[in-house]
Amino acid sequence: MDKKEQFYQRLEQRGVSRRDFMRYCTFLTATMGLSASFVPKVAEVFAAPKQRPPVIWLNFGECTGCTEAMLRTVYPYADELVLEILSVEYHETIMAAAGHQAEEQLQAALKKHSGKFICVAEGAIPTKYNGGYGRIGGRTFLEIAQEVIPQAAATICIGTCASFGGIQAAKPNPGGYMGVGQALKMKTINIPGCPPNPVNLVGTIVNYLLLGKLPAVDDMGRPLFAYGKTIHDQCPRRSHFENEEFVEEFGSKEAALGYCLYKMGCRGPETYNNCPVAKFNDGTSWPVEAGHPCIGCSEPDFWDKMTPFYKEF
Template sequence: MDSFIDVPERLALKGVSRRDFMKFCGLMATVLGLPMSFVPKIAHAVAKRPPVVWLHFAECTGCTESFIRSTHPWAADIILDTIDLAYHETIMAAAGDQAEEILEKTVKDNKGKFICIAEGAIPTKDKGVYGKIHGKTFLEIGNHVCKNALATIAVGNCACSGGVAAAKPNPTECKSVAEAIGIKTVNLEGCPPNADNMVATVVHFLLFGKMPAVDDLGRPLFAYGYLIHDNCPRRGHYENEEFVQEFGDEGAAKGWCLLKVGCAGPKTYHNCPKIKWNQGTNWPIEAGHPCIGCSEPKFWDEMAPFYVAK
């Protein structure tokens, strides 16, 4: 097993300084709501490098795109060196039979010890025939891999609650990973979810030996424990009843509340105002776009329409 000393040395070969590595650990402490005294503990914890299997079901690969484009610093430098990503169809070099052999070997050799990350919903109609990889349905793959994993993390709205794949009329009867397979999952809702929350969930497991505390929807409380509305920088305008009436008006120029143009912040739980996106520089509401509630179950049906034509 790698020691803590090995981690900075391996990363240094890729151009990542020890300072950047410790900044990454500090970021993880911030996301998890831990004091900075935990930074050295996080640095040691990530040296464990657990095997991770990342499965793709019915999805657009947007969650993977979010993950690999994390910039604290680049995922390829730290995140992918923190975990042993044994199988991931999008970024692995292997393909076809070779890729499936890697998956089978990882599951067999690490039964009950690996973490499964599942992206996408699972079609269940007609025994799941509407989604297949290498001749096996998503249902068969999920039952085989997820039920042999130590824990399964569902990433993205599709995997957590069906997402766009399960939106009406849902002809293939897509369901969340938990519902389709009959297991409990840690749900990182979002379309896509923030990469920092994905990594922080794995780091929490490495640090404490268990998944983080979750709400009644299986979402980690550190990321989904409070309403966007309660932490919105435009909250003062809401209290003063200063609302944007349409995009481009005077209120929009002044940064007023976006509730009247469809903002779902008052009914959406997520830590977007805290960790933001794009290296923590911005997020939709700050950029002038209303929250569309993508971290809430069935948001494609219940939060729509996002725009109304005049």
């Protein structure tokens, strides 16, 4: 049985049909902004990967929500798919090793894959007091990041905390928390969101494996395929905004009619993300569709700039 057949057999053992898998690949291809002719090639990346790049996944100041979003995605197999195409060498949350054994694993991975691995960073880095606000195994997050990230072929920051600092960097920010790129003064690919949509991480990695390069990004390092337009520009409630049909109270008749949430504090006009098209939970819904205003969670400094929530700007 060839590699591809083995892959489909593994999926079927998990209760995932080829049809489900192809549906996911079609969705992923569209999210990446590629034409439908790329669907078989995207499927090939998973079914018969030519390479499995090593990944070192670092956790800094965060809640682990980004890892949870990735692993507990409703596509029951999206996490498995990621593990099919990547060789995850170090990930504190899911690895079996702990303590000194885990630290040794990190050093061994660095020695073996220096210059060739992808680093996925989750969480913000404290920079004041020599980085003293966050430590793992006696070393500060800052020291770990300074050792690992410059050796990576590319660094992908997953979530708003790693991308821009997130809630850790909100005022008064005594620890001097920053996004990873800002703390290290270097460029990173940023996939913000609290949590980010897992499909945007998968799309970034598949883009790298399929086209041999990371996707085009904006001036904040965000992939344009996912963060090129505002929520407002893609929102299904937009016609209500144009017609000045607004919700002014939760539970009202206007809310039931699906009117625009701008007066309830929606930050969709200021927020760049693909939530209206990618949605969450197997494409089931997203906050505005569920009747909740966008809080701008994928924008820099959103805790300071977008609050108080539920108040019109």
